[in-house]
Amino acid sequence: MNTPLINVESKFRPEIEGLRVVAALLVAVYHIWFNRVSGGVDVFFVISGFLITTSIISTINRTREFRFWPYVKKLMKRLLPSVFFILAIVLILSWFLLPRSILDKTIHEVFASMFFYQNWQLAFSSTDYLDSTQMKTPVEHFWALSIQGQFYIIWFLIFTLILFSIRKYKVTKIKALINTVLGILFVSSFIYSVYLTSVNQPWAYFITMTRVWEFTLGSLLCINLPSIKVNKYTASMLGWLGIIGLILTGIVFNVSEMFPGYIALWPMTCALFIVLSGTHDTKYGVKRFLGSTVMVRLGGIAFGIYLWHWVLLEFYRYNVQETPGFIVGTLIIISSIALSFMMTKYIEEPIRSSKDSKFSFKRLGVMGSVNVLLIGSILIGSNIDQNRLENKITDKNYPGALAAKNPEGIPDQEPIPSFSEVFNDxxxxxxxxxxxxxxxxxxxxxxxxxxxxxxxxxxxxxxxxxxxxxxxxxxxxxxxxxxxxxxxxxxxxxxxxxxxxxxxxxxxxxxxxxxxxxxxxxxxxxxxxxxxxxxxxxxxxxxxxxxxxxxxxxxxxxxxxxxxxxFNVLESLETGGLEQTIKRMNSEDNQKDxxxxxxxxxxxxxxxxxxxTDYFRVNGQFHPVIGNIIIYRDNRHLTxxxxxxxxxxxxxxxxxxxxxxx
Incomplete structure (x- = not known):
């Protein structure tokens, strides 16, 4: 192969950097103030598909080969510093600031995030991303990063197979081959996504196969962009239509219930319009805004903004109030930007830019080991608390439902299961x-x-x-x-x-x-x-x-x-106390049947x-704890x-x- 595998534009695209920060800020805004999904993650997936395909083909064109270790090493140096650092901060803060009822779930999700299978962890634990009655961990949003990491491995396998086929069978129509492979992948993943979204949307939301088509769309755009010709007036119009449509996604659609089915085409098409518009420099085009110095700099830390905003938001929710006001929400976004800048400068860049691989991976090894030690320490501490409680349990002290009609004479005890065990009871x-x-x-x-x-x-x-x-x-x-x-x-x-x-x-x-x-x-x-x-x-x-x-x-x-x-009764009980929870429980029409x-x-x-029903009440009032046993795991399921x-x-x-x- 003396000629390039395929001609792709590998030049820096400033408008894509700007689009990344728009997507990150939309995710943050919709999470903080509206408790809704914006479609911004889907845009991230399209961009990732576009950029990683550009990088892979450029590497093959330049080196005439595509090897696993250099590819993965580059990804690890790009992704792991931020992931390990933020997870360490979450682990430390969780011990002091997180309700014990959600601590065990958090530990499992931190571990899953470290090894990039968080999306499957959430799918198998029947998590509904924006169900307000389910307790959320500070790392639940890492599901998107896990899918991205899995996609990078899938793409290595896909392009390794393509390169092997080209060389073995002397393929000359390389672009047609790549388009065929990616097209088949796009269609099959899209059909499966539409089907599974209709029958089991929470499962479809998290699993890898229903999201591959979103990355594939970005890859197809990368391969075919040089062949797509639009004039500068059309480009300007498409760019602004893309931005407006993207901002409106979370308003027009209930994304958390409809994605990732065919409705996900809306924000993804908006992203395609914006990338297409960037092929022309026009006076009033969206590229001028997205490609500005400020937007490009923010785009460079968009990854960090996405990761930090949810961490800050969840700790605020558990320790202050459920929904931040305008000022607090704005401070969360500003803090996310500031933390991302500092993390990029002092954590990411020294590792990513170092030419000494031993130095980089030694640091990553230390960071990963610290996280494992923190996980172990928290689990040991939680088990000590649980064992202490179990030693106090007797049938007389913990009659549960049998005490509902005759609560007198039951001594007050620390309720069981302990808050750290309720979620898994x-x-x-x-x-x-x-x-x-x-x-x-x-x-x-x-x-x-x-x-x-x-x-x-x-x-x-x-x-x-x-x-x-x-x-x-x-x-x-x-x-x-x-x-x-x-x-x-x-x-x-x-x-x-x-x-x-x-x-x-x-x-x-x-x-x-x-x-x-x-x-x-x-x-x-x-x-x-x-x-x-x-x-x-x-x-x-x-x-x-x-x-x-x-x-x-x-x-x-x-x-x-x-x-x-x-509302989540368990969360209310731990964070708001017994009396407040009793008041909330009895203020609702909780038995419409x-x-x-x-x-x-x-x-x-x-x-x-x-x-x-009478076994859920004491003296005519519904209670979250009866006979020293906690009743609910969430808002409706019994322990x-x-x-x-x-x-x-x-x-x-x-x-x-x-x-x-x-």
Missing amino acids: LPQAHLDGSNQELDDSDLKIGEYGKTKNYDATIALIGSSHSEHWLGAILEATKDENYRVLSLTRSGTRFSTGYSDNDLKGIWNNNVKEYLKQADVDLIVAQATASDTSTNKIQQQMVGQLQSVKDEYGIEVLAIRDGPRYS ESFWRQFENNNESLNKIDL NTYSESFGPIFEEKINQILKNVL
């Missing part, structure tokens, strides 16, 4: 993977209790609002000769309200098909949703349970849904029912410990039903 089906996630409609069954020579089988069916009663059922049946099955799927009610073509509907049909043949004596399931007063939704749940009773003759225990809240439940309770005699305290209540009810069956 999950039902057994969640811990062993029996609970299904939204990307799967096949039936997954958890089996507990007596698995051979049992007298009866109890099947717990439904969404997470059924699943969180598993602890109660296992506790209730621990001395009985019963088998317990868990057939649960996140976000999926056992209901007639889904289409047969929808994954949730398919799962419901699979459950019914299983029950038709299965040896099940009693079904336990959530029968209402307390966050809606829509009778149709409630009736669809009851209708499904009634159909199982009528068609298969299986007994049913229908559970009224527990109270739900618009009241009217339907009373009608169902009085008019349906064929299904067994249980209303546990497994509190669920287990319902054991005697469920034991009486289950045995009462089964004695008429066996």
Whole structure:
């Protein structure tokens, strides 16, 4: 290969630097004041695809080769200094300023961020990026950086394969080959992204495969930009349309619920317009603004602005107030800029610009080791606190739900689980993977209790609002000769309200098909949703349970849904205190299913029912802690410990039903 692999413009593009800072500031502004997603991250992905492809092809043109270690070494020197430094600061501040209830989650996400799999960590932990009821860690935004790191490795493999094919098969139409490979990658990733966004948007938001097309679009622009001709008037118009459209993205679309499906084309097209406009220097073009000295300098630290703003914002939220005012929000942005400048000058540049690789990687090694030591120290400290608490636990001091109707005589104790353990106080089906996630409609069954020579089988069916009663059922049946099955799927009610073509509907049909043949004596399931007063939704749940009773003759225990809240009860309890949380809980209409439940309770005699509302109240008021046990993991899901305290209540009810069956 004596000629360039392909002709690309490798010159410095000042307007792209300006676009980077616009994207970073949009992300910060929408996060701080609107608790919304701006589409700025999608622009970052397009720019990254454009720039890394330019760099790769320029390297191949210059050196006639493309080797892994020089490529990765350059990336590590560019990315790791900032990542390791910010994560170290987060770890130190977290011990002193972060609620203990979110500390364990933070540690896991810091570790995932260090090794660039944070997006998968969030996907598997069922995180919803902007759900205000979920507690957020100061490093949750590192998901985008993790995808970017994974993309760089994917792109190395793609271009290594392309270069190998060119040399082995003497390919002459190199541009056509690259466009074909990237085109196939773009189309397949885009189709998958649109599909998965429609069936499981929170999962689609984080995983790598649904984002590859965004990087690919930037790469395709890099390859084909020299062939795209626009006159200077069109370029000026496209540039300003791109800027205006980009700013409006977060206003026009609910990005956190619609991305990364086809709607993501909006901000990405805006980015393409801006890059296209930069091919001409015009008096009134957007390039003059984006390519100005100030914007270029800020563009050089846009990476840092993105990383710092969320860290500062989350520590402020946990220690001062949920939503910053204008002045405080502005100070967060200014502080992010200042910290980025200092970090770039004193942390990044000495490592990145050093010609001594040993010096650079020795520093990176020290920084990474410090982070690992900090993680270990925090985990040890948390375990010491937990062990101290566990040594104080007795059944008498921690009756949980049994104390709701008779709270007198219960000594005040430090509540359990400890705040550092509440987030992970999950039902057994969640811990062993029996609970299904939204990307799967096949039936997954958890089996507990007596698995051979049992007298009866109890099947717990439904969404997470059924699943969180598993602890109660296992506790209730621990001395009985019963088998317990868990057939649960996140976000999926056992209901007639889904289409047969929808994954949730398919799962419901699979459950019914299983029950038709299965040896099940009693079904336990959530029968209402307390966050809606829509009778149709409630009736669809009851209708499904009634159909199982009528068609298969299986007994049913229908559970009224527990109270739900618009805020994270656990976060409020730790940061606002008990009295404030009680006040907030009782200021909301947290059981909108009241009217339907009373009608169902009085008019349906064929299904067994249980209303546990009174076990969430003390003296007529809803409480976040009863019997010295914390009730909620978030705004609606029970801790497994509190669920287990319902054991005697469920034991009486289950045995009462089964004695008429066996």
